[in-house]
Amino acid sequence: MTLNKSLAGWALLLVLGLNLRPILSSISPLLGEIRQATGLSFQSSALLTSLPVVCMGLVALIGVRVEARLGERRGIALGLMMILLACLARWLMGQASALLVTALLGGAGVALIQALVPAMIKREFRHRVPVAMGVYSASLMAGGGLAALLSPVVATHFAQWQAGLGVWLLPALGALLLWAWLPLGAARNPQVPPALEGLRNRRAWLLALYFGLVNCGYMSLVAWLPAYYQQLGWGVLPSGSLLAYMTIFQVIAALLMPVLAQRGVDRRPLLVISLLAQTVGYLGLIFAPLDYPHLWVALCGFGLGACFALSLLLTLDHHRDPRHAGQLAAFVQGVGFLINAISPWMTGWLRQLTGDFVSAWWVLTVTVLAMLVVTRVFSPASYRIELAVVAPGQRFTH
Known part of the structure; x- marks a missing residue:
């Protein structure tokens, strides 16, 4: 990259990432007001978080065809436009049905961007992939935290909860204009690369299940952490600020851990640290939620930010070729986000069944401990040697 193009690339990673989580995290701090105004139950309101994640999964699974049909330029522009329109509709309409439709529309927009960005990172930042992935992940999480922090403030200022959801059209508009101006992103390539054959690829399925399960706590916390602390007696603004606090540590981990990963090829030690941080955080939420709430939330945030x-x-x-690496990443994100979509729904169901959120935190704890065991499988020897002899696009079966 030239210097100007390099700077443009880093700027785009930041602004694109910032737009990928407000559609989810702006809901949670205002959930009490939304439920009161619309009559949504706990399980139904969980759909406001689950439906966008379902869209992320389904669109990611067809990401290779999206890239072939639209290209990165048009695909990412379309995704930003969908987010913008979803936020605008949320500001103008307050019915439960409108919220559910905008969850689908905004989720599809987020999904388009997430399906296309990994290949762009692999191509444009081929010598700094870990750092670029860290910047992208950190900005993505920062957007979620800002939405959790500022949405109640905006809603209070306008005396209207819809404003707290709709204001996020502004960063979407800014990103759309910047994307149109800067010369990054591959054009449409009508040649579809050979299929990943994910249904027959054991390693692809393992990566997908792993991605989904190590990250599913994020969706549950985004959807229900403020509600958990409101149930324990906290107000709307303090409970919403916990998500913003969690985001600080997500961002730190998302930047720090990939930089550390740049020094070697084995991701397992850092993944183990990240999963242990999540485990201690969930156990803290179970046994001492009011004693050290910020410590538990910080540990959860650090672990989740690093794991993503x-x-x-x-x-x-697992692939040197950017297009095929992007195809594998799309499959992994597709299956992973479909798993993530179950998490907030499951938490809402357990809350309705048991009367509190503790059972959900136990499920997340057991899941993370199981993934600690799985982590040992990902030795670099299981894929790096094969990359030297397997042509890009061929499937591998480890």
């Missing part, structure tokens, strides 16, 4: 960046980096390690 490192599990995507682990996926990209």
Whole structure:
């Protein structure tokens, strides 16, 4: 890259990432007001988080065909436009049905961008992939935290909860204008690369399941952490600020851990640290939620931020060719986000069944401990040697 193009690339990673989580995290701090105004139950309101994640999964699974039909330029522009329109509709309409439709529309927009960005990172930042993935992941999480922090403030200022959801059309508009101006992103390539054959690829399925399960706590916390602390007696603004606090540590981990990963090829030690941080955080929420709430939330945030960046980096390690690495990442994100979509729904169901959120935190704890065991499988020897002899696009079966 030239210097100008390089700077443009880093700027685009930041602005694109910032737009990928407000559609989810702006809901949670205002959930009490939304439920009161619309009559949504706990399980139904969980759909406001689950439906966008379902879209992320389904669109990512067809990401290679999206890239072939639209290209990165048009695909990412379309995704930003969909996010913008979803936020605008949320500001103008307050019915439950409109919220569910905008969850689908905004989720599809997020999914388009997420399906196309990994290949762009692999191509444009081929010598700095871990750092670029860290910047992208950190900005993505920062957007989620800002939405959780500022949405209640905006809603209070306008005396209207819809404003707290709709204001996020502004960063989407800014990103769309910047994307149109800067010369990054591959054009449409009508030649579809050979299929990943994910249904027959054991390693692709393992990566997908791993990505989904190590990251599913994020969706549950985004959807229900403020509600958990409101149930314990906290107000709307303090409970919403916990998500913003969690995001600080997500961003730190998403930047720090990939930089550390740049020094070697084995991702497992850093993944183990990240999963242990999550485990201690969930146990803290179970046993001492009011004693050290910020410590538990910080540990959860650090573990989740690191796991997202490192599990995507682990996926990209499996192919040298950017297009095929992007195809594998799309499959992994597709299946992974469909798993993630179950998490907030499951938490809402357990809350409705048991009367509190503790059972959900136990499920997340057991899941993370199981993934600690799985992590040992991802030895670099299981894929780096094969990359030297397998042509790009061929499937591997480890």
